[in-house]
Amino acid sequence: MLDWTGLPPKPMARILRFQHALALIRCPSRVSLAEIAQAAGYADQSHMTAEFRDIAGLTPSGTRPPPPLRQSPIPTRRCLAPGASFGLASCKEKT
Template identity: 50%
Template sequence: MPDAISGHAAATTARPLCWYDGEAYGRRNRLKGIAICGTHAGHFAIDAHQPEMMGVQFKPGGAFPFFGPGGGEFHNRHISLEDVAGAGAHRLHMRLVETPDPAAKLRLLRDALLEGAPRVLAWHPAVSHALAAFEPAPHRVRVAQVAREADVSHRRFIAMFTSEVGLTPKTYLRIARFQRVLKRVWQMPDVDWAEIAARHGYYDQSHFIREFRGFSGFTPAAYFAARGPYRGHVPLHR
C-alpha cells in the first residue's frame, strides 16, 4: 500500500523479482536484478514465495541525494537499477547473489549506495519546510499556505516538491492521512469508523471509504478483517 516512500528491492538469488498489478492483480511483472520502486499512489501485490529478497527504504524525499531531481519520473513504476546506473548495478546484483551472509549483503548494498551518490544534494528550502509542515496533521494543511510561507509561487512549489519527493504535495498529504489511519486502527480490537473518518478530516463516510479503497484495494472493514502482521501489507490467497 502507498506510504510516500521509495526504495530499492534486490533479488539476492538469480531469480527475478515478481509483482502483480492491474485488475484483480491479473498482470504479472518481472524484473531481474535490482529494482527501483518509485513512490506509489496505489496498491500492488508481491510474490510471497520469492525465495530471498532485500530492500532499502528511503524516507519521503530521501532518494533525492542518490538519484537527484526527477523523482516524479519513477512515480507508480518499478524500474531496473541497471537502466539508471548502468552495468555497475548488474555487478552489484551478482555480488549480492554470491554473498551468503545476510548482514554482509546489507553492508554491501549500503556501501554501494553511499559510494554511488554522485554529489551531496540538499532539498530546496521550500521542500524541507513543506515536509516539516505536513508532518503533524496532514489533513489540516493547505498547500497554497505552505507555498506562501516558503515564499515561492504555487506552481513552482508543486514542481519542486514533485521533483524531489516523487509525489505532488496534494497526493503526498492524502497518502500521509491514509497512513495515519492505518497506524491508528491496525492493532485496535474494534474500530468506530465514523469516529476515525471524522478524526482524520474526511468529509463523510463515503469520502473516507472511497479514499481507503483507492489506496488499498479494500474497504476499511475488509482491510481490518484481513490485516496481517505488517500494517501496509495484507495477505492475499489466490
C-alpha cells in the same frame, strides 16, 4: 515537498491521511469507522471508504484485524482412550 518525496503536496497529503487512518483502524481499541474518518481528516466515512478502495483496493473494514477470539464458557470434553466410544462414560471434563 516535491523535492523530498517526488510527489506534489495533494497526493502526498492523501497518502499521509490514508496511513493515519490505517494506523487508527489497526488499533485494538475498535473505534468506529466514522470516528476514525473524522480523526484522520476525511469529510465523512464514505469519503474514507472511497479513498481506501482507490489506494488499497479494500474497504476500511477489510483492513481491520479480526476481533480476538473469546474462550467458550462451555467446558470441553476429551476422550479417555483413542478409538473409544463417544458416549458419556468414555469422556470426562478437561482439567
